[in-house]
Amino acid sequence: MKIRIKFSKYGSLRFIGHLDVMRFFQKAIRRAGIDVAYTTGFSPHQIMTFASPLGMGMCSLGEYMDIEVHSHQGAQDMKERLQAQCPFGIDILSVKALPEPEPNKKVVSAMASVSAASYAAVWKEKGRSFCDYSGQCADFLAQEEILVEKEEKKGTVFRNIRLGIYELKIEDDALLFTVDASSSGNIRPSWVVSRFLDFIHVAAPDSALQIIRLELYTHQGDGPERTLIPLDAIGEEF
Amino acid sequence: MRLPDFENRLALSDEILLSVDKPARYIGGEVNAVYKDKKKIALRFAMCFPDVYEIGMSHLGIQILYDMFNRYEDVWCERVYSPWTDLDRILRRENIPLFALESQDPIREFDFLGITLQYEMCYTNILQVLDLSKIPLLSKDRDETCPIVIGGGPCSYNPEPIAPFFDLFYIGEGETVYRRLFDLYLETKAKGEDRASFLLRAAREVPGIYVPALYETTYHPDGTIASFLPTAPGVPAKITKEIVMDLDRAPYPQKPVVAYTKAVQDRVVLEIQRGCIRGCRFCQAGQIYRPVREKSLERLKKDALELLEGTGQEEISLNSLSSSDYSHLKELVDFLMDTCREKNVNISLPSLRIDAFSLDVMGRVQDVKKSSLTFAPEAGSQRLRDVINKGLTQEDILQGARMAFLGGWNRVKLYFMLGLPTETPEDIRGIAALCNEIAALYYDVLPKEKRSGPVQIVASTSFFIPKPFTPFQWAPMCTKDEFTHKAGLTKHAIHEQLNQKRIKYNWHEADLSVLEGVFARGDRQIAPVILRAYEKGCLYDSWGETFRYDLWTEAFAECGVDPDFYTVRQREKEEIFPWDFLDCGVDKSFLWKEWQKALRQEITPNCRQACQGCGAARFKGGVCLEKREGAAV
Numbered sequence: 001m002k003i004r005i006k007f008s009k010y011g012s013l014r015f016i017g018h019l020d021v022m023r024f025f026q027k028a029i030r031r032a033g034i035d036v037a038y039t040t041g042f043s044p045h046q047i048m049t050f051a052s053p054l055g056m057g058m059c060s061l062g063e064y065m066d067i068e069v070h071s072h073q074g075a076q077d078m079k080e081r082l083q084a085q086c087p088f089g090i091d092i093l094s095v096k097a098l099p100e101p102e103p104n105k106k107v108v109s110a111m112a113s114v115s116a117a118s119y120a121a122v123w124k125e126k127g128r129s130f131c132d133y134s135g136q137c138a139d140f141l142a143q144e145e146i147l148v149e150k151e152e153k154k155g156t157v158f159r160n161i162r163l164g165i166y167e168l169k170i171e172d173d174a175l176l177f178t179v180d181a182s183s184s185g186n187i188r189p190s191w192v193v194s195r196f197l198d199f200i201h202v203a204a205p206d207s208a209l210q211i212i213r214l215e216l217y218t219h220q221g222d223g224p225e226r227t228l229i230p231l232d233a234i235g236e237e238f
Numbered sequence: 239m240r241l242p243d244f245e246n247r248l249a250l251s252d253e254i255l256l257s258v259d260k261p262a263r264y265i266g267g268e269v270n271a272v273y274k275d276k277k278k279i280a281l282r283f284a285m286c287f288p289d290v291y292e293i294g295m296s297h298l299g300i301q302i303l304y305d306m307f308n309r310y311e312d313v314w315c316e317r318v319y320s321p322w323t324d325l326d327r328i329l330r331r332e333n334i335p336l337f338a339l340e341s342q343d344p345i346r347e348f349d350f351l352g353i354t355l356q357y358e359m360c361y362t363n364i365l366q367v368l369d370l371s372k373i374p375l376l377s378k379d380r381d382e383t384c385p386i387v388i389g390g391g392p393c394s395y396n397p398e399p400i401a402p403f404f405d406l407f408y409i410g411e412g413e414t415v416y417r418r419l420f421d422l423y424l425e426t427k428a429k430g431e432d433r434a435s436f437l438l439r440a441a442r443e444v445p446g447i448y449v450p451a452l453y454e455t456t457y458h459p460d461g462t463i464a465s466f467l468p469t470a471p472g473v474p475a476k477i478t479k480e481i482v483m484d485l486d487r488a489p490y491p492q493k494p495v496v497a498y499t500k501a502v503q504d505r506v507v508l509e510i511q512r513g514c515i516r517g518c519r520f521c522q523a524g525q526i527y528r529p530v531r532e533k534s535l536e537r538l539k540k541d542a543l544e545l546l547e548g549t550g551q552e553e554i555s556l557n558s559l560s561s562s563d564y565s566h567l568k569e570l571v572d573f574l575m576d577t578c579r580e581k582n583v584n585i586s587l588p589s590l591r592i593d594a595f596s597l598d599v600m601g602r603v604q605d606v607k608k609s610s611l612t613f614a615p616e617a618g619s620q621r622l623r624d625v626i627n628k629g630l631t632q633e634d635i636l637q638g639a640r641m642a643f644l645g646g647w648n649r650v651k652l653y654f655m656l657g658l659p660t661e662t663p664e665d666i667r668g669i670a671a672l673c674n675e676i677a678a679l680y681y682d683v684l685p686k687e688k689r690s691g692p693v694q695i696v697a698s699t700s701f702f703i704p705k706p707f708t709p710f711q712w713a714p715m716c717t718k719d720e721f722t723h724k725a726g727l728t729k730h731a732i733h734e735q736l737n738q739k740r741i742k743y744n745w746h747e748a749d750l751s752v753l754e755g756v757f758a759r760g761d762r763q764i765a766p767v768i769l770r771a772y773e774k775g776c777l778y779d780s781w782g783e784t785f786r787y788d789l790w791t792e793a794f795a796e797c798g799v800d801p802d803f804y805t806v807r808q809r810e811k812e813e814i815f816p817w818d819f820l821d822c823g824v825d826k827s828f829l830w831k832e833w834q835k836a837l838r839q840e841i842t843p844n845c846r847q848a849c850q851g852c853g854a855a856r857f858k859g860g861v862c863l864e865k866r867e868g869a870a871v
């Protein structure tokens with residue numbers, strides 16, 4: 001049975017890398033006594049995939065991993081056992097069962113199904129807010145081109161990220177936005193933040209802001225029918 | 239919207255953490271790290287491994303002491319490692335004091351800074367840790383507000399080159415008298431006695447404690463030591479190592495700290511015994527950990543299960559100097575194989591002799607096609623193997639290789655040393671010949687259709703460094719040019735072999751070995767050189783990319799110290815060595831006898847075959863008390 005686990009990452013664990021998180025969970029799952037499935041052969045490994053790696057220094061309320069288990073005592077039990085093995089900085093938010101794949105179809109892994117991600121950016125300095133700029137969001141999005149520089153083999157190239165920004169608004173103190181996070185069109189949150197700061201004529205070093213991933217989405221339907229749904233919306237309670 | 243916590247409670251700002259490589263090295267908070275309430279703690283201990291985090295975190299000794307200290311309710315032991323060069327620069331530039339991982343508090347505020355000394359090439363990193371902690375580098379310059387700086391580990395068996403940097407050394411195994419030392423510290427503090435008084439009382443009252451400031455050396459005109467004596471009454475002239483006789487009753491961490499980043503040892507380590515029965519004459523560990531003491535099978539089974547449960551690690555490894563000599567190895571391995579299969583845990587079995595049993599086990603726990611076979615003949619000829627008392631014959635090696643080839647292996651690694659006492663070019667050519675013979679054997683044993691690709695032989699040589707408390711402590715060491723010449727000779731000889739295409743040869747640079755040789759047998763005159771080299775920018779000397787031989791050469795010259803005095807000189811029987819005031823249990827007269835036997839190419843049986851009366855029997859335990867046939871004592 002395939003399980004999708006949603007978790008958060010915050011506090012000092014912002015400074016552990018993507019592979020470190022994977023190593024952490026491999027061990028936590030063992031300590032929790034979860035009946036997880038392994039690959040066969042010499043040096044077996046847990047069957048485990050992660051969605052979209054989080055940049056160093058970022059917090060998240062929407063991290064996902066998929067594992068496979070042979071047996072279980074319900075989602076609540078699994079969630080509690082795993083939570084008991086987590087240090088300050090990682091919380092288990094939801095545990096869902098992924099639907100059995102239809103015959104001849106593979107379940108799309110957490111990694112492959114990601115279409116979009118939403119983020120919040122806030123000032124680390126207490127009391128500092130984006131709220132004075134809420135009027136500028138519409139103007140920012142009204143631009144035809146929002147260019148970012150990318151270092152490639154050929155040298156610096158420019159990429160227009162405007163179409164990959166699905167939504168951008170200011171709520172309370174935070175700048176909130178939803179962007180393309182698919183493997184072909186992935187937009188780094190830092191790009192959006194720095195272009196927005198330019199737009200509102202505010203100069204600040206990267207470290208002045210905390211970026212928080214809020215959710216990862218997959219999509220249903222195409223064209224005008226296309227809707228984004230959180231990665232754990234396709235999972236079921238068990 | 240409720241945002242998750244991103245407040246920074248760390249010693250380093252977000253900006254710094256995001257600018258350095260692997261910030262996880264500096265944040266603490268790992269699984270099983272111990273946190274306590276400072277207000278309820280009487281004594282704070284910072285445990286340091288003076289190398290980068292991933293190496294330091296892999297060290298078993300620190301995990302044992304960390305666990306043991308934190309079982310004391312009134313003690314909080316935290317960890318600190320050498321900041322990597324990127325953070326080192328930032329700490330200096332921004333004037334940020336070095337901190338402990340758990341509390342993130344400055345080391346300067348601790349009661350003790352304990353530094354483990356695992357290899358000589360970390361000596362400049364000791365100074366880095368002191369310096370960044372804002373603790374004066376020399377013991378004599380420290381005041382009442384400084385932590386007590388204590389050293390331990392294998393290099394403390396010749397502490398003299400670094401003696402002025404330490405307030406005291408703990409000689410031997412850590413499990414025995416730390417509690418007494420802590421109690422004495424708390425008592426002197428409560429009574430308002432000063433630092434000097436604590437150190438004096440520690441030297442007098444706690445066995446195994448060496449306080450360098452309380453000893454004085456005089457020298458002969460030729461630079462050798464004339465006398466080495468305590469300067470205060472009641473301070474012992476000879477200090478005997480501390481040793482745990484019953485390992486079954488010693489504490490062992492059930493929940494060692496698990497790093498987030500990939501540590502060098504990303505596995506649980508099961509220590510099965512201490513010491514080694516073999517008595518190879520170049521090996522310091524084989525002498526200073528005498529006698530061999532085993533853990534019981536029952537205890538090991540329990541430890542293994544607890545460790546796996548407590549860490550969730552996916553691999554377990556046995557730790558000992560020579561696992562094949564453990565009396566219950568077969569039962570232990572059977573147990574581990576059953577347990578590990580059930581739990582999907584990998585087993586790694588280093589330091590196993592290659593024979594039918596080990597090949598069978600290895601064939602079951604690893605993929606033979608991906609793994610290689612390791613032999614450590616150490617010398618190329620039987621004559622020289624007799625000199626070093628390495629009880630591994632050509633026939634053992636060929637027989638092992640034959641069985642392995644039939645079992646599906648086709649990769650062989652061989653380890654040798656160059657520059658061993660009495661070595662001739664003939665011995666060196668023996669290295670090439672042995673490699674060639676193993677390669678040829680592969681094609682002999684296996685018909686074409688049974689071969690899984692060509693055979694691959696990797697021969698590696700290191701340079702022999704005479705170490706204190708070994709029979710070779712009297713021996714001269716080669717010069718850098720001699721080493722380089724010998725490596726060239728080996729390379730050339732390998733090229734002349736029929737199967738040379740199948741043999742890959744690796745060797746080290748000689749600079750590092752020469753320096754290690756100076757530190758290994760150096761006296762207190764070396765300390766100013768280390769200090770000078772550090773001031774010139776030497777750091778992380780064991781890392782090829784940061785090692786600066788040119789700066790070391792300058793430091794020796796500026797301090798007027800001739801490195802050759804410590805390396806290439808042959809010592810006389812009567813010479814007083816800088817480490818002679820320490821007693822590791824093995825008598826100097828035994829080591830001398832072994833040195834003479836080496837020169838006559840006479841081998842010595844191991845402790846199980848026949849006790850040689852080395853002196854370690856005075857600890858009344860371990861292999862010395864085992865019943866054996868033909869005991870000599």
Ligand code: SF4
Pocket residue numbers: 528529530844845848849850851852853854855861862
């Ligand atoms: S006293 Fe004998 S048995 Fe004991 S360590 Fe020495 S040689 Fe080995």
